[in-house]
Amino acid sequence: MAKEIVIIGGGPGGYVAAIRAAQLGARVTLVERDRVGGTCLNRGCIPTKTLVSAAHILDQAQKASAYGIHLGEARVDFAALMRKKDQVTDKLVSGINHLMKKNRIQLVQGTGRLEAPDRVAVENGDGTTRLKCDGVILATGTGPALIAALGYDGERVLTSNEVLTLTKLPASLVIIGGGVIGCEFACVFAALGAQVTIVELLPGILPPADRDVARQMQAALRRRGITVKTGVKIDRVEKDANEVRAVLETGESVAAEKVLISIGRVMNTAGLGLSACGVEQGPRGEILVDDFLATSAPGVWAVGDVTGRIQLAHVASRQGLVAADNIMGGTRAMDYSVVPSCIFTVPEVAAVGLTTQEAQDRGIPFQTGRFPFAASGKAQTMDEGEGFVKVIASPEDRLLGVHIMGPAATELIAEAALAVKMGLSIHDLAETIHAHPTLSETLPEAAEAVHGRSIHAG
Numbered sequence: 280m281a282k283e284i285v286i287i288g289g290g291p292g293g294y295v296a297a298i299r300a301a302q303l304g305a306r307v308t309l310v311e312r313d314r315v316g317g318t319c320l321n322r323g324c325i326p327t328k329t330l331v332s333a334a335h336i337l338d339q340a341q342k343a344s345a346y347g348i349h350l351g352e353a354r355v356d357f358a359a360l361m362r363k364k365d366q367v368t369d370k371l372v373s374g375i376n377h378l379m380k381k382n383r384i385q386l387v388q389g390t391g392r393l394e395a396p397d398r399v400a401v402e403n404g405d406g407t408t409r410l411k412c413d414g415v416i417l418a419t420g421t422g423p424a425l426i427a428a429l430g431y432d433g434e435r436v437l438t439s440n441e442v443l444t445l446t447k448l449p450a451s452l453v454i455i456g457g458g459v460i461g462c463e464f465a466c467v468f469a470a471l472g473a474q475v476t477i478v479e480l481l482p483g484i485l486p487p488a489d490r491d492v493a494r495q496m497q498a499a500l501r502r503r504g505i506t507v508k509t510g511v512k513i514d515r516v517e518k519d520a521n522e523v524r525a526v527l528e529t530g531e532s533v534a535a536e537k538v539l540i541s542i543g544r545v546m547n548t549a550g551l552g553l554s555a556c557g558v559e560q561g562p563r564g565e566i567l568v569d570d571f572l573a574t575s576a577p578g579v580w581a582v583g584d585v586t587g588r589i590q591l592a593h594v595a596s597r598q599g600l601v602a603a604d605n606i607m608g609g610t611r612a613m614d615y616s617v618v619p620s621c622i623f624t625v626p627e628v629a630a631v632g633l634t635t636q637e638a639q640d641r642g643i644p645f646q647t648g649r650f651p652f653a654a655s656g657k658a659q660t661m662d663e664g665e666g667f668v669k670v671i672a673s674p675e676d677r678l679l680g681v682h683i684m685g686p687a688a689t690e691l692i693a694e695a696a697l698a699v700k701m702g703l704s705i706h707d708l709a710e711t712i713h714a715h716p717t718l719s720e721t722l723p724e725a726a727e728a729v730h731g732r733s734i735h736a737g
Contacts, residue, residue, distance in 0.1 A: 281306045284606060285399045285412040287391035287551070290317020292583030292595030293418030294375055299603035300416075301382040308410055309384055310391035310401050315375045317420055317583075319592040321368060326443050327463060329364040331623045334470035338625065342662050355471050357448040364443070393417075393552035396578040400552075414606045417558075417566060417574070417581040418599065419551060421544035421590065429455060429540050430516035435523050436538045439464070449473055449537040453525050455513060456541035457484035459622050462500065464539060466625040469505050476506040476533050478525060483509055485622065489634040489682040491649075491669060496628060496684060499665060503625065508533070546585050563587055570612040572602040580606055589618055619696040621689040626666045629692035632680030632699045633671055644674050648705070648728030650721050652685040654735045657716040661686060668725040676704045676729070687718050694722060705729050 282305045286293045289311035297309045314321050333355075340353040379386050387410070389403030399415060401408045423438035430436045439460055452468050454461045457479030469475045477484065477500070484500075484507065485493040500507055512528045516538060524532040546564040553560060559567045559575040565587025572580045580602040583595035597613070604611045622628040638645045653664040666685030672678055681695035698708055705726040713720045727733045 283412040284414050285410050286416045288418035289315040290420050291319050291592040292599040295596045296416050296599035296603045297384050298382050299600050301384050303607045307384045310387045312390045314372050316372050322440050326364045329367045330467045333360050334467050393556045396576045414578045416602050418583045419547040419585050421584040424543040424545045428515050438540050442539050451535035452537050453533050453535040454539045461541035462624050465505050469503050479509045480512050492682050492684050571605045617700040619692045626685050627688035628684050629688040630682045631696040645671050648725045650725040650736050655721050657718050668721040670725040672705045672729050
């Protein structure tokens with residue numbers, strides 16, 4: 280008899296787990312209170328990258344005259360851009376719904392909660408439905424973090440949820456938080472024509488990034504007209520009829536039409552029934568799981584951002600695959616040792632493996648090699664010579680990490696991730712012939728630079 284599996288949350292962890300469990304022979308019910316795809320598809324990765332694509336197209340249009348192509352003045356129709364964003368999202372949501380039907384997954388709309396490890400209650404406008412099951416996967420994700428003093432109202436002081444529903448481009452925007460989300464939105468809105476200011480409490484932006492990357496990105500943002508204030512705390516946010524002001528502890532205020540709060544994420548666990556079912560949580564409210572994604576309650580697994588491990592959509596999807604295998608009787612452990620990260624700023628940033636500071640903190644000896652995109656023939660043909668590739672290697676030349684800031688960084692990182700995953704050396708990377716002229720040639724050049732043997736770096 281087929282196992283009955285209930286999954287609460289239809290984001291990139293939940294729907295992937297649902298499909299895999301169905302492929303393995305389970306009868307699957309997916310509970311989702313909104314649209315399938317979760318934050319990533321509906322309010323995160325996909326809509327923001329549609330806006331990033333628009334910013335890139337605008338940048339290309341502005342460069343066209345340098346190539347003898349005269350297009351006239353580029354003009355942004357913000358409302359049309361937001362409609363395009365919605366079209367992209369709607370198409371992908373439709374695709375996931377098709378996959379649900381194809382894999383015979385029952386989709387139940389509503390808010391799910393655990394009543395027992397083998398019973399889920401789903402509430403919606405029609406009442407409460409109770410689902411009996413053999414196992415549950417929790418994939419409820421996270422939501423934007425808020426601080427009362429920041430004056431959130433969803434209209435003039437926004438989170439990433441509301442900023443993606445704007446119908447008019449704000450003339451000016453203050454972004455509270457210089458992390459990944461804040462920097463991505465800063466690049467988008469600055470490219471579209473808004474005056475943007477980032478205010479960050481820490482000494483620098485992009486705290487998880489390699490320090491060389493973060494330093495150069497801060498300079499790149501300023502070259503694009505974005506004001507960056509680091510090492511400062513916002514005391515409060517004030518509003519009047521004309522503007523919103525972020526008042527700093529120093530007494531200085533930064534005024535704008537809109538304020539975007541981008542200070543992190545909080546776990547979506549309220550009302551989920553965790554404690555009553557014996558599901559333990561950590562200090563941030565995260566659902567604690569073991570290496571197999573099992574919680575402390577027998578028969579209950581958890582995946583995605585709500586586990587508090589690495590809050591990336593591709594990690595959630597991999598956790599979904601692992602949890603589905605295990606809930607169906609497997610013994611597959613989740614491996615977090617090699618996880619690429621991508622930041623869709625201008626230029627892009629991507630990384631895998633250790634950063635310089637992580638190696639130093641762990642007492643791991645290392646050496647580095649670096650190659651600038653300014654020396655890349657392909658990057659020059661694209662007029663995108665900003666940035667570099669940085670390779671971190673052990674004294675025995677084993678590849679420990681790769682950090683890329685530059686054109687197509689988020690695509691180039693896949694090769695680096697495979698190299699780190701397979702335990703390759705910088706010689707393996709350098710000795711692999713890369714096609715010319717391509718951006719990928721920067722990777723073996725950076726590998727050769729570890730020992731000062733790069734051909735094209737001055």
